[in-house]
Amino acid sequence: MSTSRQTNWPAALKRTRTRLAVYDELSAQPFPISARELFELLNAKDHHISFSTVYRILDAFVSHGMAIQSKPTGDSNVLYGMNIHRHTHFMVCMRCHEKRALHDCPLGASSLQIDTDDFMVVSHQIEILGYCKSCMAYLDKTPESN
Amino acid sequence: MSTSRQTNWPAALKRTRTRLAVYDELSAQPFPISARELFELLNAKDHHISFSTVYRILDAFVSHGMAIQSKPTGDSNVLYGMNIHRHTHFMVCMRCHEKRALHDCPLGASSLQIDTDDFMVVSHQIEILGYCKSCMAYLDKTPESN
DNA sequence: TTGCATGCAAATACTTTGCATAAAT
DNA sequence: ATTTATGCAAAGTATTTGCATGCAA
Numbered sequence: 333m334s335t336s337r338q339t340n341w342p343a344a345l346k347r348t349r350t351r352l353a354v355y356d357e358l359s360a361q362p363f364p365i366s367a368r369e370l371f372e373l374l375n376a377k378d379h380h381i382s383f384s385t386v387y388r389i390l391d392a393f394v395s396h397g398m399a400i401q402s403k404p405t406g407d408s409n410v411l412y413g414m415n416i417h418r419h420t421h422f423m424v425c426m427r428c429h430e431k432r433a434l435h436d437c438p439l440g441a442s443s444l445q446i447d448t449d450d451f452m453v454v455s456h457q458i459e460i461l462g463y464c465k466s467c468m469a470y471l472d473k474t475p476e477s478n
Numbered sequence: 479m480s481t482s483r484q485t486n487w488p489a490a491l492k493r494t495r496t497r498l499a500v501y502d503e504l505s506a507q508p509f510p511i512s513a514r515e516l517f518e519l520l521n522a523k524d525h526h527i528s529f530s531t532v533y534r535i536l537d538a539f540v541s542h543g544m545a546i547q548s549k550p551t552g553d554s555n556v557l558y559g560m561n562i563h564r565h566t567h568f569m570v571c572m573r574c575h576e577k578r579a580l581h582d583c584p585l586g587a588s589s590l591q592i593d594t595d596d597f598m599v600v601s602h603q604i605e606i607l608g609y610c611k612s613c614m615a616y617l618d619k620t621p622e623s624n
Numbered sequence: 625t626t627g628c629a630t631g632c633a634a635a636t637a638c639t640t641t642g643c644a645t646a647a648a649t
Numbered sequence: 650a651t652t653t654a655t656g657c658a659a660a661g662t663a664t665t666t667g668c669a670t671g672c673a674a
Binding site: 342343344394395396397400401402403404405423425426427432434438439442446449450451452453454455456457458459460461462463464465467468470471 | 488490540541542543546547548549550551569571572573578580584585588592595596597598599600601602603604605606607608609610611613614616617618
């Protein structure tokens with residue numbers, strides 16, 4: 333009943349038990365997650381899988397266009413998510429790292445217009461940087477400034 | 479003659495010799511650089527400065543809106559740059575991490591329209607993700623797929 | 625002088641790698 | 650049969666933290 337059975341799969345990647353498990357678990361996530369979280373989710377389901385293997389599989393997925401890597405401001409580790417067209421962008425406070433989701437993508441499909449013969453556009457990432465209400469207070473200037 | 483003399487400076491941050499040196503060196507950079515690079519540039523100029531201090535100063539600058547942090551795909555470390563409105567976005571190959579600069583910002587000033595009472599927008603980051611010409615070849619699918 | 629900043633060194637993550645074994649085609 | 654993937658453990662690298670000392674206001 334796993335989705336991985338019927339999905340396009342790169343010829344270069346063997347369909348191992350481990351990779352199919354990673355594929356299914358990652359596909360079940362509503363938002364990108366870290367390699368460690370994925371590792372823990374899989375092991376909680378009795379999939380014995382090594383930590384380094386998770387990284388290797390995720391890298392392979394990214395290299396073959398099945399997954400997307402992101403490094404959000406305020407997260408200490410890299411996140412991975414399946415390459416789906418439905419994605420979410422965030423505003424991030426540069427001081428406390430609070431995040432707020434944007435309901436609309438500011439780019440929409442327009443990023444695909446950048447597509448050229450030399451570069452195939454697959455996705456994009458956007459972060460709006462600034463300060464949340466409570467952190468604005470720390471932006472004070474010296475009395476003599478401005 | 480350093481620019482740091484005449485610039486707005488948050489009241490909460492003491493104007494120490496070390497911070498002024500970091501400010502000037504970072505301001506001189508055309509593109510964001512890592513804490514390590516900054517550390518090396520400063521020490522090459524006879525500024526004895528500790529590595530951890532560079533991190534602490536950069537974090538303080540980010541918290542006070544003087545600098546921006548970014549974590550580009552394919553770079554193993556965090557980059558820092560002064561918060562100037564002139565910035566560059568990149569297309570990044572998800573396999574080999576080759577980067578190509580975008581000449582125009584796809585958002586322009588429109589990201590500022592997101593500004594609300596609750597969140598003060600300062601900047602934004604965009605990455606266009608995809609595959610360069612030579613890496614497209616690795617995206618092949620299984621014969622039976624699709 | 626008082627509190628914040630810095631240096632040093634050690635600790636903490638996170639991620640990658642080597643190599644022997646196991647599994648997929 | 651051959652090639653590629655995995656597990657384990659160890660190494661590598663970036664970043665953070667504690668604490669004693671130094672400096673700015």
